[in-house]
Amino acid sequence: MRKTTIALLAAVSLAVISSAALAERGGPPGMFGGFPGPGLMLEHMADHLDLDDAQRDAVNNILEAAKPEIEALREKARANREALEALDVNDAAYSTELNNIAISNGELATEGTLLFTRIRADVHAVLTDEQIAKLERGKERMKKRFKERRQRS
Numbered sequence: 664m665r666k667t668t669i670a671l672l673a674a675v676s677l678a679v680i681s682s683a684a685l686a687e688r689g690g691p692p693g694m695f696g697g698f699p700g701p702g703l704m705l706e707h708m709a710d711h712l713d714l715d716d717a718q719r720d721a722v723n724n725i726l727e728a729a730k731p732e733i734e735a736l737r738e739k740a741r742a743n744r745e746a747l748e749a750l751d752v753n754d755a756a757y758s759t760e761l762n763n764i765a766i767s768n769g770e771l772a773t774e775g776t777l778l779f780t781r782i783r784a785d786v787h788a789v790l791t792d793e794q795i796a797k798l799e800r801g802k803e804r805m806k807k808r809f810k811e812r813r814q815r816s
Contacts, residue, residue, distance in 0.1 A: 708786075711801065712794045721789040729782050736775050743767050 705726060709719050747764050750757060787795055 710799055713788065718789050724787055725782060725785045725789070730776065732778055736771055736778065739767070739771055743771070743805075 705723050734812055743764050
């Protein structure tokens with residue numbers, strides 16, 4: 664049972680860390696750390712939702728204000744990934760250190776979820792009802808495509 668728990672914690676840690684690694688490279692949106700960066704996100708949103716200049720400025724300000732928090736989360740995730748890579752399976756403290764990293768990754772996932780939810784709420788406050796509806800339709804299309812891909816594999 665203990666080995667299974669450790670293996671599960673390691674798998675979860677790797678998933679969170681992989682997501683954070685994608686974020687550092689500006690990868691696709693994902694679990695918590697897949698944030699593509701304020702500039703890319705703003706341009707995509709501006710094009711898709713036809714934001715006017717005032718909305719672009721407001722969204723840019725929201726994203727720029729959150730940037731230090733995003734970078735702090737990325738840095739913590741990077742540190743956890745390095746700590747995980749440095750673990751020695753033969754070390755007597757291996758299980759304890761692995762558990763601590765897994766707990767830290769869980770805390771980072773929580774912080775990231777709360778941060779990105781706050782950013783989304785702040786951005787929604789800038790959008791018109793029509794733009795929010797268009798955004799929601801886009802999310803539904805993405806969910807449908809993801810479900811179809813999952814069913815094919």
